[in-house]
Amino acid sequence: MGKSSIIFFERKYPSANTILMKDQLPVLIDTGFGSDVKDTEQLINEAGVSPEALHLIVNTHYHSDHVGGNFHLQKKYGVTIAAHKWEADLINACDPEACSAEWLDQPVETYRVDTKLSDNDEIHTGNRVLKVLYTPGHTLGHISLYEPEEEILICGDLFHKSDIGWLNIFREGVSSIQRSLESLDRLAKLRIKQAYSGHGPQIDNPLVAIDAARERFEKWLKAPEKVSWHACKRIFSFTLMIKNGLAKEEIDNYLLNCGWFQDFARYAFQLQPEDFIQILVDEVIRSGAASWHNNYLIAAAPYHAPQEQWMNKNIKPKDWIVNQIV
Template structure:
């Protein structure tokens, strides 16, 4: 008889956590950052699931730390990928806005979504059923998965044990916070015993974390600058992680090239991008999100250095069309 279970592995940035539904139809929830595909592949094998027999990858949302391994698994093993229809449309049309990769300057290799998921869909794995719950906020196509039998929730980046996912109001819309609040309210009314998020430890008291997230978002709705800082620090921290730090002399020119940085400076903080560089660095240092190592600014969060050139010719959706054509 198959040893059926939900297997959770917490891992460091830049990847999201690994969650394997090991069952008659085994499913991997999110595939991690592209530089960690070897680790992801080993995780499956170590748990006696051959990558070629993996039934599918289900993405909670389309950011690079959650979908970065899709390209590898689809090309090597023909792995089936499922995602919410709002994400899937952008992905399959290679829309410039897909994954917000261009705006964020984050690499995502080309992949396609085979199955469009929507709220209320049920995924059968053999001994378990997972209800798809559309939980927009962090992204418009964000989903959570609820295991009916075990009252377990896989919540992606909607909320974490002591945090919430950042909000991309420039690409997902200014209504993002209100959508997240509605999503959290919906989850707060469910019977959930345990939750697995995209980052951090398993959440043993989901109700508390959900309520804390709701309180925080309500405060942000009254103080927009606070959630803008939350987003800025997380985006820049992830940049520092992907690049294993930035040299002091390259920071200004790099940031001023980034869409997210320009939008935040001009529209959220009402200043020029050039002036906002030192403001952001000061806040990164003050908050402990980053520190100097000599003349190189590095992220303070624990992470595994990608140790590779993650930026390739086709690493942005705007260039996927050429790959598809070839």
């Protein structure tokens, strides 16, 4: 293999962005949504790295859009997977809370974390070293990766070019805003020329983006309801993407069976879930996150709808014990 390089793949929803460290020991950071795994394979191959040559997969955190390709790449090619130790323990125990998949109603096929990462660990790719930075907030086991030679940061869903990752106050705790701010403050002390986040384009002015993210989190401290609105719209929009829209007559029953919807309705907005349905639908339309098309509510952001056959698998961590990789 020639000179090492860092290759960034900006991807449509429902997949998160993917980064390939092309070096003597190739490392893939985040593997996209499960239904897009063939596209993930193709991206790697076109970059000049065969999937079987991958030395390691590193996940910034365990949400379905970041770990969905793990199952296929681990089972077919035996690729080692690394993640923060706190998320690794839940995944390897097939805990129903793993990946928040049940609560979010997002399918994730079973995988095993082989390498448990901690803050300040180093990942060697041959000619480069990636430093593991523990940056909780979006999830409790969220990590970022820093490459000091080119001063490149891979920040997962902590912040994006013009947005921040939604916060799960019911699974990650109400202190997730403070944790996010502490994570941003830590990153702001680094020399960063370029950053790659889990969604959206590369970030050419990382410190500007960090300052903007900090300002937004600080506003959330003063108006916690904004945290819940941000999360509800992001989660519901993702649902509309992976289901390729919801028919008007399906929406009530679907939302009433979602853990996230029940929690936000009752505890964030002090409403009965039945009374929150139309309020949420109206808000995603008002904000431009979704719109009606032939009686279907469709997400506005560009996305690549999963195949219906794949979605019908409906695999959740509670099912993993039967299919556990050995």
